[in-house]
Amino acid sequence: MDVRVTGGGPAEPFLSARDLLATEYDLKRPVVVEVRADPDERTMASHYDDRHELVVSRRAATSAMARELALHEFAHMARYEEAHPSHRQSTDEALFLALAGRSVERRKLSHCYQIANHMKDIYADDITLDIGPTGKLVGFMESSLAGALADSPPSAPGGWERRTDAADPDITAVNAAFALALLERHDAIDPGHRLYDLADAAAADAPDVPLKRFKRHFRSLGPDPGESEYRKTLVDVTREYTVGRERAAD
Secondary structure, three states, rough: OOOEEOOOOOOHHHHHHHHHHHHOOOOOOEEEEEOOOOOOOEEEEEEOOOOOOEEHHHHOOOOOOHHHHHHHHHHHHHHHHHOOOHHHHOOOOOOOOHHHHOOOOOOHHHHHHHHHHHHHHHHHHHHHHHHHOOHHHHHHHHHHHHHHHOOOOOOOOOOOOOOOOHHHHHHHHHHHHHHHHHHHOOOOOOOOOHHHHHHHHHHHHHOOOOOHHHHHHHOOOOOOOHHHHHHHHHHHHHHEEEEEEEEHHH
């Protein structure tokens, strides 16, 4: 597995992640990592016939989670190379099937893309949690969910205005469901962990989002679905988030 780091960033986290991945998996195509001072996204992966490319911010590349982040992205590349449906299925196609004939506000639509990304992440992290330590990831998910809850605007008479996706209670509840599902899927969290209390708080802030059902959706994803099976699952989850919430509102 060939990994080349450019942009003047630290190579060690990426080489260490490469060595860890190589204990169980391999990438046929070389990986070019570009560390940028301020990319548009924290990480951005692209796949080509002759290589994978990974753009990473300098801040992420020098963080305490750098190796884990690199391993996560390499796992996505492994899923892409094996043509796993989660990484080859067109998200646009699935969302079109799920939402055909319905008007969906932009906020909800962006959440649907995030839900699709969570499903991809489940399959990538089936690799990372199988071969790597889980302690840092549990702590990262706990702090991320706590930060999102703290960032949510307080309830007020007459309603409130959402400021960012991170502060949106609806997607925060879905994110909590994803975190619990992933960690439970790999027996990486104890029943009394604080993350469960945080998830309960997220669910209370988003009464129209069935956190337990979303957790079950994510946790029960089969390890090797066929293309049509995966597309149907993605369509069903999307409808659960949009149509199901509309019915609850009615």
